Amino acid sequence: MEYTRTRFWSRTLTHWKHQIPGQLQPSRYFSTKRPKTVLEDIKGMTVEPIRESDYLKTLKLQFTQNGRKRYRDVARVHASIMVVLYNRTRKVIVLVRQFRPAVFVCGAIPSTADNSIESLNSIDWSKVPLETGITLEIPGGIIDENMTAAEAIKQEVLEECGYDVPLSSFENIGEFRTSTGVSGDAQTMFYAECTDDMKVSEGGGKPTNGEFVEVVEMSVPDVRKFINQKVVNANCALLIGMQWFMYFKAGKI
Numbered sequence: 001m002e003y004t005r006t007r008f009w010s011r012t013l014t015h016w017k018h019q020i021p022g023q024l025q026p027s028r029y030f031s032t033k034r035p036k037t038v039l040e041d042i043k044g045m046t047v048e049p050i051r052e053s054d055y056l057k058t059l060k061l062q063f064t065q066n067g068r069k070r071y072r073d074v075a076r077v078h079a080s081i082m083v084v085l086y087n088r089t090r091k092v093i094v095l096v097r098q099f100r101p102a103v104f105v106c107g108a109i110p111s112t113a114d115n116s117i118e119s120l121n122s123i124d125w126s127k128v129p130l131e132t133g134i135t136l137e138i139p140g141g142i143i144d145e146n147m148t149a150a151e152a153i154k155q156e157v158l159e160e161c162g163y164d165v166p167l168s169s170f171e172n173i174g175e176f177r178t179s180t181g182v183s184g185d186a187q188t189m190f191y192a193e194c195t196d197d198m199k200v201s202e203g204g205g206k207p208t209n210g211e212f213v214e215v216v217e218m219s220v221p222d223v224r225k226f227i228n229q230k231v232v233n234a235n236c237a238l239l240i241g242m243q244w245f246m247y248f249k250a251g252k253i
């Protein structure tokens with residue numbers, strides 16, 4: 001298998017050292033109450049092909065463009081929402097850290113590697129540092145049926161971060177596509193401000209759903225440093241959200 005140790009370690013370390021972890025503060029409501037192992041206690045990773053999924057539908061599209069037959073593989077995922085959440089009391093952006101299995105696997109091996117199931121299962125995943133799959137994100141999730149985008153993001157903020165923010169505080173700042181090559185589904189981004197007195201629980205996600213998130217906070221000067229990095233273990237939404245915040249809000253709050 002084309003999976004050399006040196007290549008793996010250099011990729012992993014590059015990702016992690018750009019996380020500026022020292023710049024993140026655990027949410028003061030959160031850090032002492034939750035066991036520290038919730039993100040780290042990952043064991044027994046195996047890989048198999050998807051035969052059926054509630055979350056991902058793969059489609060092969062065929063069509064003719066300018067008289068030429070074309071094919072395209074498409075992955076359909078749920079529409080999602082996210083929020084740039086600013087805590088006015090402590091002047092910080094509220095973020096979540098979590099273990100993302102997809103980032104863990106894709107971050108550990110180059111996309112050009114032999115991605116056969118046999119090869120992937122021959123990797124000793126316990127040797128891959130878990131930080132490879134731990135991302136920093138703005139709070140968010142998929143839109144549950146029978147909910148508006150705003151209702152869905154209000155619920156995510158409560159579940160993940162423990163703030164009960166009024167629905168009217170969520171400002172829709174734009175909709176874009178999760179990706180354009182493989183998955184064209186929509187993501188809607190909101191901005192909201194909260195205060196310490198809106199904090200009603202620890203947050204941390206719904207463990208009954210298998211969701212464990214760690215709430216962390218970043219000061220505005222550190223947001224500027226973060227978005228100026230060359231490599232981050234984060235999704236585009238975090239970067240777009242932070243850039244939007246710096247451009248439209250940071251000088252005015």
Ligand SMILES: O=c1ccn([C@@H]2O[C@H](COP(=O)(O)OP(=O)(O)O[C@H]3O[C@H](CO)[C@@H](O)[C@H](O)[C@H]3O)[C@@H](O)[C@H]2O)c(=O)[nH]1
Pocket residue numbers: 055077080081082137138139140141142143178209210211235237
């Ligand atoms: O393969 C899967 C996918 C999802 N889930 C469950 O579905 C929940 C979905 O959680 P939710 O918090 O609503 O979504 P996220 O995991 O945060 O991810 C969604 O929301 C993100 C924005 O925060 C987007 O970036 C992602 O594309 C989108 O999938 C998870 O906790 C799991 O319980 C699974 O069990 N298996």
